[in-house]
Amino acid sequence: xxxxxxxxxxxxxxxxxxxxxxxxxxxxxxxxxxxxxxxxxxxxxxxxxxxxxxxxxxxxxxxxxxxxxxxxxxxxxxxxxxxxxxxxxxxxxxxxxxxxxxxxxxxxxxxxxxxxxxxxxxxxxxxxxxxxxxxxxxxxxxxxxxxxxxxxxxxxxxxxxxxxxxxxxxxxxxxxxxxxxxxxxxxxxxxxxxxxxxxxxxxxxxxxxxxxxxxxxxxxxxxxxxxxxxxxxxxxxxxxxxxxxxxxxxxxxxxxxxxxxxxxxxxxxxxxxxxxxxxxxxxxxxxxxxxxxxxxxxxxxxxxxxxxxxxxxxxxxxxxxxxxxxxxxxxxxxxxxxxxxxxxxxxxxxxxxxxxxxxxxxxxxxxxxxxxxxxxxxxxxxxxxxxxxxxx
Ligand SMILES: Cc1ncc(COP(=O)(O)O)c(C=O)c1O
Numbered sequence: 001x002x003x004x005x006x007x008x009x010x011x012x013x014x015x016x017x018x019x020x021x022x023x024x025x026x027x028x029x030x031x032x033x034x035x036x037x038x039x040x041x042x043x044x045x046x047x048x049x050x051x052x053x054x055x056x057x058x059x060x061x062x063x064x065x066x067x068x069x070x071x072x073x074x075x076x077x078x079x080x081x082x083x084x085x086x087x088x089x090x091x092x093x094x095x096x097x098x099x100x101x102x103x104x105x106x107x108x109x110x111x112x113x114x115x116x117x118x119x120x121x122x123x124x125x126x127x128x129x130x131x132x133x134x135x136x137x138x139x140x141x142x143x144x145x146x147x148x149x150x151x152x153x154x155x156x157x158x159x160x161x162x163x164x165x166x167x168x169x170x171x172x173x174x175x176x177x178x179x180x181x182x183x184x185x186x187x188x189x190x191x192x193x194x195x196x197x198x199x200x201x202x203x204x205x206x207x208x209x210x211x212x213x214x215x216x217x218x219x220x221x222x223x224x225x226x227x228x229x230x231x232x233x234x235x236x237x238x239x240x241x242x243x244x245x246x247x248x249x250x251x252x253x254x255x256x257x258x259x260x261x262x263x264x265x266x267x268x269x270x271x272x273x274x275x276x277x278x279x280x281x282x283x284x285x286x287x288x289x290x291x292x293x294x295x296x297x298x299x300x301x302x303x304x305x306x307x308x309x310x311x312x313x314x315x316x317x318x319x320x321x322x323x324x325x326x327x328x329x330x331x332x333x334x335x336x337x338x339x340x341x342x343x344x345x346x347x348x349x350x351x352x353x354x355x356x357x358x359x360x361x362x363x364x365x366x367x368x369x370x371x372x373x374x375x376x377x378x379x380x381x382x383x384x385x386x387x388x389x390x391x392x
Pocket of ligand 1: 040099100101102126172206235236243247248
């Protein structure tokens with residue numbers, strides 16, 4: 001039987017990251033030793049105090065549907081965290097708990113965008129912000145994040161791209177794939193534009209805790225006049241190394257939460273009960289666990305950035321946040337996809353071609369340093385050797 005595929009599915013490209021990953025895994029099955037720099041997930045185990053809390057709650061029978069909005073216990077813990085760490089004065093009723101931030105992105109975009117509406121999104125960017133609007137029949141209008149601007153957005157460009165169909169502006173800070181962090185100056189300028197044009201801001205802060213010494217994460221919702229128009233998007237995945245637990249959340253105006261919940265109810269009903277319970281413990285009882293992980297990410301980042309900048313033909317900025325290095329390979333004169341394929345096949349290192357994140361990523365490779373220090377040292381050695389061989 002030829003099963004009909006809805007035409008809207010053509011609007012979503014399959015993940016370019018998974019494509020690299022599948023190839024790397026196939027090589028491994030054939031007995032080759034690939035170093036994985038393509039995956040955007042922390043390589044640490046979830047901290048013990050969080051796992052313990054989940055086990056206890058599971059044993060206590062916390063195995064049923066929760067409120068669609070999320071448990072009051074977790075919503076309260078999130079509200080406390082947002083007040084304490086992000087300077088956002090938030091009530092539990094202004095929070096919706098979702099099955100990972102990915103679900104929150106879908107719920108927010110589906111609730112905001114009609115067909116034909118426009119949404120401003122960064123280029124390059126994590127592709128859900130392109131694919132989900134397209135699936136909804138809306139139009140993602142890109143704005144550039146350039147290396148020469150240290151990946152800050154150009155506010156004049158933003159303003160020039162606003163039309164009467166624009167509904168929202170997406171920011172991702174710290175950023176995947178660039179590792180950039182939006183400065184206070186940029187955020188103040190953006191807030192002024194959003195207020196003047198009466199636009200919503202979708203602020204993806206999932207890498208917020210992975211920020212390096214000397215940098216500061218600012219939540220745009222904490223700026224004057226911004227809370228009512230901002231969707232602050234975050235989750236447990238990256239900070240606490242909990243990607244498989246699928247807990248995310250969105251903080252928005254109290255009136256909007258039931259709108260988002262309509263989507264969420266029909267999508268997943270609720271997030272996993274005992275994962276919600278453990279997430280509340282993660283937020284309320286954190287010790288040095290995240291700090292320790294950031295310390296180790298810093299050690300890896302510093303090594304890799306130095307090593308890459310010593311390879312003739314490659315260069316990179318030092319990422320300010322997240323765990324990605326965006327390697328400029330323009331001087332090698334090859335397309336990113338061809339270079340990534342060459343490196344995987346010949347050096348057995350898996351990197352993501354930058355164009356996977358949008359046209360602005362062409363000429364770059366994304367390297368995730370969520371891998372062991374030893375693998376990073378060996379991976380950089382292989383990278384150097386393979387690039388040198390290109391010139392022979
Ligand atoms: C910018 C960004 N937002 C959201 C997510 C998804 O997070 P979650 O695991 O909570 O769905 C990712 C995952 O890579 C990401 O890079």
